[in-house]
Amino acid sequence: MTGFDTRAIRAGSEPDPLTGAVVPPIHLTTTFRQDFPGELLAGFEYARCANPTRTALQDALAALEGGVAAYSFASGMAAEDAFFRAVLRPGDHVVMGLDAYGGTYRMFASVYAPMGITNTPVDFGDLAGLDALLGSTPARVVRIETPSNPIMSIVDVAAVAQIAHRHGALVLVDNTFATPALQRPFELGADVIVHSTTKYLGGHSDVLGGAVIVNSQELGDQVYNMQNWLGAVSSPFDAYLTLRGIKTLGVRMERHSRNAMALAQSIVAHPAVETVYYPGLETHAGHDVAARQMSAFGGMMSVTLRGGQDAARLLTTRTELFILAPSLGGVESLIEWPAGMTHTSVEGTPLAVPHNLVRIAVGIETESDLVDDLTQALDSL
Ligand SMILES: Cc1ncc(COP(=O)(O)O)c(C=O)c1O
Incomplete structure (x- = not known):
């Protein structure tokens, strides 16, 4: 095998x-x-x-x-x-x-x-x-x-x-x-x-x-x-x-990676966005190493917003397809605010995360639906 x-x-x-x-x-x-x-x-x-x-x-x-x-x-x-x-x-x-x-x-x-x-x-x-x-x-x-x-x-x-x-x-x-x-x-x-x-x-x-x-x-x-x-x-x-x-990990990871790449590229120049953290983007600091040690870039990304913490929290409530919930890796797309959800325990430590950061777990739904949903949410800020 x-x-x-x-x-x-x-x-x-x-x-x-x-x-x-x-x-x-x-x-x-x-x-x-x-x-x-x-x-x-x-x-x-x-x-x-x-x-x-x-x-x-x-x-x-x-x-x-x-x-x-x-x-x-x-x-x-x-x-x-x-x-x-x-x-x-x-x-x-x-x-x-x-x-x-x-x-x-x-x-x-x-x-x-x-x-x-x-x-x-x-x-x-x-x-x-x-x-x-x-x-x-x-x-x-x-x-x-x-x-x-x-x-x-x-x-x-x-x-x-x-x-x-x-x-x-x-x-x-x-x-x-x-x-x-x-x-x-x-x-x-x-x-x-x-x-x-x-x-x-x-x-x-x-x-x-x-x-x-x-x-x-x-x-x-x-x-x-x-x-x-x-x-x-x-x-x-x-x-x-x-x-x-x-049993379906291989095909799911292909689709997670494809959707995430499309989503990252579609929002990277959006005026509400400060930085998109996705290793598939050539602008990502770890892109070359990731391209060497990974066969695709996966379904996870994070985004910092120019509007600060308020914009970050608001964005998580403005999507319709991306569900506001912690965790990742499921077939459905999720969105969350790490500073107040998954990473509250590292506040005030060397591992603290920026408050204007939103984490997105890109699922395997139809690519254009995900792009449209995140774009309308960013437009609304
Ligand atoms: C990278 C990573 N490692 C470990 C864990 C802990 O796993 P679990 O929640 O299944 O205990 C998590 C949970 O989010 C994680 O994201």
């Missing part, structure tokens, strides 16, 4: 050997019969340890990212937490981007800092600065998010990984925005990939989930222990919905 779409459709989804059902059943059972104590019939014992539907999803996730193993969780935050708990110890240091999902920063500031784990937000565009920082303050993990949430900054994963590895750090990439359909962090030097599968992998705004994918079994065993011991696992039904979403 070499083609991406073949893997997305077939990995983990073999027809049921007992009945021939092409779509394998959802295994709701929490426990599994044994013939003799400790002799498992098919490797399954108790659903927190493993469940066939979760295993199917994990096999698909590992195949899509080209990893050795994958572990799926009840949310993106649960997944990332399991990884960090597996590898961090008091006194450890983590380097992350200046622009990242607010919830991740909050987890470090509120949960890990009191355990004696420090973090330094950095500008990954400054490679010499990163080299100097890691030389003076070694880090256990360098955490990259590219494109980042919400400013759409692009990080050169290969360049950062080379420096991080030279200083003995593990490289984690949050691949939520790009997805493995557009970007393969393991091929660029990452050691571990995390996802909020709530977004594009699920793809329909109807299932919360997260995943950790590793490229070594040693790391995998550590993450598996956290999954099994702490238990923030995907439910069988959530695992099934995510697996179902993954």
Whole structure:
């Protein structure tokens, strides 16, 4: 199974050997019969340890990212937490981007800092600065998010990984925005990939989930222990919905990317717009790196407005098709105001976002309908 779409459709989804059902059943059972104590019939014992539907999803996730193993969780935050708990110890240091999902920063500031784990937000565009920082303050993990949430900054994963590895750090990439359909962090030097599968992998705004994918079994065993011991696992039904979403990931990402590019180009010169942050635009600071490490530019963009915070908030109420709601990655287009919604937890920190910024998750509706709707909303300001 070499083609991406073949893997997305077939990995983990073999027809049921007992009945021939092409779509394998959802295994709701929490426990599994044994013939003799400790002799498992098919490797399954108790659903927190493993469940066939979760295993199917994990096999698909590992195949899509080209990893050795994958572990799926009840949310993106649960997944990332399991990884960090597996590898961090008091006194450890983590380097992350200046622009990242607010919830991740909050987890470090509120949960890990009191355990004696420090973090330094950095500008990954400054490679010499990163080299100097890691030389003076070694880090256990360098955490990259590219494109980042919400400013759409692009990080050169290969360049950062080379420096991080030279200083003995593990490289984690949050691949939520790009997805493995557009970007393969393991091929660029990452050691571990995390996802909020709530977004594009699920793809329909109807299932919360997260995943950790590793490229070594040693790391995998550590993450598996956290999954099994702490238990923030995907439910069988959530695992099934995510697996179902993954089958159409390739075609959805093509359409998300096409619509987003058309939308970015259509509003970039609008008088109400200050800057459009979309890596597909040649004017985007990370365009060249994105063109090198992504096969298309994805469905996420942000826009700053000349009218400031008031214009930004107003714009989110003036669209008819774009729904005012947090989150992203579903088939429907969403619009939100990060400073007061998804990124309130980073206000006053180095990760704070501009108040005139609006984030847009471009869906897969008809392109011209999206362009018309956003244009009329901008015209109305
Ligand atoms: C880039 C990124 N990573 C992680 C998360 C956390 O995922 P979840 O909401 O599934 O816990 C999010 C959520 O928005 C995100 O955007």
